[in-house]
Amino acid sequence: MVSRLGCSVCLLVLGVAAAPLAALDVTVLTLEGEEQHRALTGLSDAELASDQGPIPLKDVAALVFAPRAAPPSAGTAVHLRNGDVLQNQTIVAGDDTKLTVSSDAFGELKLENKFVQAIAFAGKERPPADALDAFLKAAPPKEDLLLTAKGETISGYLEKLSGKEIAFNTGGQSRAYPFEQLAAFRLAPLEAYKPRTELLGSIELRDSSRITGKLLGLKDKQLRFEALNGQPWTVTADAIASITFLGGKLVYLSELTPAAVEEKPYAGGVPVVYRWRRDRAVTGGRMVIAGRQYERGIGTHSYSKLTYKLGGQFAKLLCDVGLDAVAAPSAVCAWKVVLDGKDAAAGTAKAGAKPETVKLDVTGAQQLELICDYGPDDDDAGDHLDWANARLLKP
Numbered sequence: 001m002v003s004r005l006g007c008s009v010c011l012l013v014l015g016v017a018a019a020p021l022a023a024l025d026v027t028v029l030t031l032e033g034e035e036q037h038r039a040l041t042g043l044s045d046a047e048l049a050s051d052q053g054p055i056p057l058k059d060v061a062a063l064v065f066a067p068r069a070a071p072p073s074a075g076t077a078v079h080l081r082n083g084d085v086l087q088n089q090t091i092v093a094g095d096d097t098k099l100t101v102s103s104d105a106f107g108e109l110k111l112e113n114k115f116v117q118a119i120a121f122a123g124k125e126r127p128p129a130d131a132l133d134a135f136l137k138a139a140p141p142k143e144d145l146l147l148t149a150k151g152e153t154i155s156g157y158l159e160k161l162s163g164k165e166i167a168f169n170t171g172g173q174s175r176a177y178p179f180e181q182l183a184a185f186r187l188a189p190l191e192a193y194k195p196r197t198e199l200l201g202s203i204e205l206r207d208s209s210r211i212t213g214k215l216l217g218l219k220d221k222q223l224r225f226e227a228l229n230g231q232p233w234t235v236t237a238d239a240i241a242s243i244t245f246l247g248g249k250l251v252y253l254s255e256l257t258p259a260a261v262e263e264k265p266y267a268g269g270v271p272v273v274y275r276w277r278r279d280r281a282v283t284g285g286r287m288v289i290a291g292r293q294y295e296r297g298i299g300t301h302s303y304s305k306l307t308y309k310l311g312g313q314f315a316k317l318l319c320d321v322g323l324d325a326v327a328a329p330s331a332v333c334a335w336k337v338v339l340d341g342k343d344a345a346a347g348t349a350k351a352g353a354k355p356e357t358v359k360l361d362v363t364g365a366q367q368l369e370l371i372c373d374y375g376p377d378d379d380d381a382g383d384h385l386d387w388a389n390a391r392l393l394k395p
Helices: 129-137
Strands: 024-030 035-043 047-050 060-064 077-080 090-094 098-103 107-112 116-120 144-148 153-161 165-170 173-178 182-186 200-205 210-219 222-226 232-236 240-246 250-252 260-263 287-289 292-294 297-301 304-309 316-323 332-339 342-350 356-361 367-373 384-393
Touching: 116 129, 129 144, 129 182, 144 165, 200 222, 210 232, 240 250, 287 316, 287 384, 292 384, 297 304, 297 367, 316 332, 316 342, 332 356, 342 356, 367 384
Parallel strands: none
Antiparallel strands: 024 035, 024 060, 035 047, 035 210, 060 240, 077 116, 090 098, 090 153, 098 107, 116 182, 144 153, 144 182, 153 165, 165 173, 200 210, 200 240, 210 222, 222 232, 250 384, 260 304, 287 292, 297 384, 304 367, 316 356, 316 384, 332 342, 332 367
């Protein structure tokens, strides 16, 4: 396969005229879950400046700028190697070294292929959501892969992309595949991706795009940050929904991979329909409990047990536990948090009810289990339980 090197990533600044720096109304979420309403006047890689004084970013879990204007779109999405997703993209061109896309949010982007993991195409005909999800999240392939709209997987390597089709070589023969016939495309990585470990901002845009980078500064309502390629990117504050801070004391449970997963349906022999999800309800949508939307967390369904190895490195566990808004109106389930084999917290979640806030001391704990059980109705119908904003704090 031809080496994917060269071509730097460039980002066109959004078309917003520069204006004198003005305060931005934001909600600051602290590590402990407290909400503070501030007028944001500045932002750096170490602290935020506000009308009430500075706050170190190491003490901040998230900044909420504005609600999304609309629910996530079904447009073409570009998945990056660090887990970021660029939504509502139009494919302009590409080859075995770079990909060029454009969107209303970013203008035109040139991305080196070594930073691109996959493309999920928009289209009326698509395989089941679980099949597409499994394709996008599977282990890195040894060859480039296509997933057709009918669910067929084709291996080979990318030759060229245009605005309407992909030229793909499989078995030594080149063939053009129109985007309308494809559900997704995955690139085989040619080098290992090394995640960054310093304090980073995970920037969620109002169109549901997510971009992670080191914050460089906020000026004239333009946020500059160092993206995964090490180069500065810029986005207007008006496009930002929230910024979640990663790599400090805070670790979201959705960043960790369970050491063990147990999921079983209520009726024996019936296939498991709903499987746990990161940062989504089990049905695939955003997590919403009693009208509040959550960006991070774990979506589960009864019965499920997720086991995490903590290794004694955390001090606190915090989360809101409740049934998602898509749960059946009569749904009810039981939940339990187990630390090192001992019950630490438990409750019953009912559809439409407010979530229960969990704050636990996990100092020295080696193992954490999150259990979603059938509950007092002894049934799993509609038991879509969210462990919303589930996060661990280091000492």
